Amino acid sequence: MKLSIYIADDHPLLVKGLENFLSEKGYNIVGTANDGKTALNFIIKHEPSVAILDIDMPKLTGIEIAKQCQRKKIATKIILITLHKEVELYLQAKKxxxxxxxxxxxxxxxxxxxxxxxxxxxxxxxxxxxxxxxFSEDNSTILNQFSLAERRILLLISEHKTNKEIGRLLFLSPRTIEKHRSKIILKLDLPPKTGALLTWTQKNKHLFTKSNIGY
Structure with missing residues (x-):
């Protein structure tokens, strides 16, 4: 059966660009859409070989379409395209x-x-x-350099807890927490500016599962 490709994105210029490029390369484009609901209905009805979907579309996102296709056991292979550079979306797509x-x-x-x-x-x-x-998908490589206390402090920092709140939760003094923070910043080779550690924990939230932290 000939390979069939469907494209959905709410930016018409990108849809047109991909459609023209792939058509010129000899690929069979069977349809396009500018919203997720139209895309899902087409995919369910026609099951194209490949669907190229924008993550962020009106009515249904590319991720939501992928979830529904997985639930309905639709054979279409999904390719997601995105403007977003977020670890959480990347890992969600992998799952x-x-x-x-x-x-x-x-x-x-x-x-x-x-x-x-x-x-x-x-x-x-x-x-x-x-x-x-x-970021690295190898959780152990990053987290193994930290002690159990440091991993728990990193988790709590990612939850926007203050030194005082972290100390109370871990039964340590705020001064001890500050010393741990300083060691963590050195290990990560972060710049000594306010908020650098919080920014790092927000970018690397995927590391902070209970098994990795030691709970």
Missing amino acids: LNIYGYLLKEFAIEEIENCIKSVIKDQPFFSPKIKEALN
């Missing part, structure tokens, strides 16, 4: 067994390699995504 994940700024550049990989049942998560997110 949903999404086949492709690209940043919009590199979509035209990478889409053909992504499709070629996807049709061989090999997921394609753009290396440029990891560069942009600046």
Whole structure:
């Protein structure tokens, strides 16, 4: 059966750009949409080989469409494209067994390699995504450098707790918490500016699961 590709994005210029580019390369574009509900209805009815979906669309997001397709056991392989550089969205896509994940700024550049990989049942998560997110999926590599107390303090910092609140929860003095914070900042080689550690914990929230922290 000939490969069929469906494209949905609420930016018409991107849809047109992808459609023209892939058509010129000889791919069979079976339809396009500018909102998630239209896209989902088409995918359910026609089950195209591949669906290229914007994460952030009106009515239904690309993630929500992927969840529904997974629930309904639809065979369409989903590639997500996004403007967002957030670790949480990236990890959510991985958990949903999404086949492709690209940043919009590199979509035209990478889409053909992504499709070629996807049709061989090999997921394609753009290396440029990891560069942009600046994170490691190897939790142990990062967290193993910290003591149990430091890991728990990092978790509480990620929850916007103050030194006083952290001390009360861990039965330690605020001064002890401050010493731990200083050691953590040195280990992470962060700049000595206010909020640097909080910013790091927000970017790396995916690390703070109970098993990784030691609860």
